[in-house]
Amino acid sequence: MFRFIADEWQRLWRDKWLLASITWVPILLAVSLWWIFSQGIARALPIAVVDHQQSRLSHELVRYLDASETLHVSTHFQSEYDAKRALSGSDIYAYVVIPRDFDRDIFLSNPPQVSVFYNSQYILVGKLVNSSVLRSVGTFDAKIQTAKKLASGNSTIKSALGKAVTVRTQITPLFNSNSNYAQFLVSAIVPAVWQIVIVVGTVLTLAMHKRLGTMDKWLEQGVVGAMTKTLACYIPIYWALGVGFLLWFYAYLQWPMQGGYAVLIFAQFATVLACTLVGAVFFFMTFDAARALSFAGAFTAPGFAFMGITFPVTDMGTLAQGWRSLLPISHYIEAQVSQVSYGASTLQTLGFLVPMLGYLVLLLVLAKLAPKKIKGALA
Structure with missing residues (x-):
């Protein structure tokens, strides 16, 4: 067996x-993906302000916007037209319009409309x-209302603030508490790429054996057994x-x-096996590397979108949910989230892997399809 693995890895080399x-x-x-999102939290996003009032109050609102960790008032424009051009040119992410x-x-207690375009x-x-913007404007509004209550008399600072902000909310994130985009996105994008690597790698491995003519011997050894031994040599690499x-x-x-x-780690092993089977089926469906890679790319490309990380699974259409259920990485990511975010029990996490047993059906497909394709190529 060690000699077989050594020979296979020499072919790989x-x-x-x-x-x-x-x-x-x-x-x-x-x-590269980690480096792109390495900052983790978006800060100082450039925005512009179109201030038609140019007063002490309007300037104070601008200071509140600029004081936000997320926003940075980088530009002031005289007209909405200039601001829109800057937004279209990606110079800014949004612009705020303060009315005349x-x-x-x-002062007349007629709420002015501050418009935001992004x-x-x-x-x-x-x-x-x-x-x-909502948070900054809300803070500014609370200050104005508190000042009005104090100016009317018969109010303390505490009571005036209570009348200005009648309901206070406390929103506490239980998972990814610092809203780190690297943890949120990279931990899902990389497994999606990993799935593509395994499926494409399997197709390229089988294409290599077809090109070298070693598949001819598989008929004598038993196609499924020989193919299993061959692909098993690559499982440690993917794992x-x-x-x-x-x-x-x-x-x-x-x-x-x-x-x-x-x-x-066990869930990853199951995912490697499932992806390998999928790649093998794609190859023997066409028995052509280019077409198999096209199928593999089309099948695995939506992996990140269908994970349910950036868009809830419950709101996906029937087709999307069906496609998602066919992707091995969708079942793995549920196991990963259950451990990383929720600290679920081992039994609960293994429950997400049960649908992967369905990929064993692909062994039966390969047992019928692979010998037929290899014999057809020899005929």
Whole structure:
């Protein structure tokens, strides 16, 4: 067996494209993705202000906006047209318009309308800008109302503040409490890339054996057995990538981990097996590397979108939920979240892996399909 593994890894070493695809390329991709989101929390997003009032009160509102950790008032424009051009050119993420009668409406207790325009194509940035502006304007409004109550007399600062802000809220995030985007996105994007690497790597491995002519001997040895031995040589590589990413996130970078590693490492092993079976089926469906890679890419590309990390699964359409259930990484990510965020029991986490037993059906498909394709190629 050791001789067989050594021979297979020698073939891998000679195939530089396959070697790169399952070793340093996924590592480089993972590091690049982490670097992109390494800041973790979005701060000082540039916004502009169009202040038609130019008064002490309007300038104070601008200071409240600029005081937010998320926002930075980088530019002042004289017109909405100039501000819109800057927004379209991605120079700013939003602009705030303060109306001309801002002061008069405040003194007459007629709430002025402060308008905010932002590019909703940047969904995450748009949410941050929206919530930060609302928070800043809310604080400014509370100060104005408190000052009015105090000016009317017969009020203490505490009672005036109580009348200005009748209901106080305390919103406490239980998971990802510091709203770190690196922990939120990278810990899901990297497993999605990992799934693509395994499926594509399996297709390229089988294509290599077809090109070298070693598949001809599989008919004598038993196709399923020979194919299983061959692909098993690559499982440690894929598994090591997964475990490496896991330890990098939660041991080296010290991202919060509420559960344990053992059950997740087992879940990764199950995911590697499932992805390998999927890749093998795609190859023998077409028995052509280019077409198989096209199928593999189309199948695995929506992996991140269908995970349920950035968009709730319950709101997905029937087609999306069906596609999601076919992706091995969707079941793995549920196990990962259950351990990392919730600290679930081992039994609960293993429950998310039960649907992966369905991938064993692909062994029956391969037992019928692979010998037929290999014989057809020899005929």
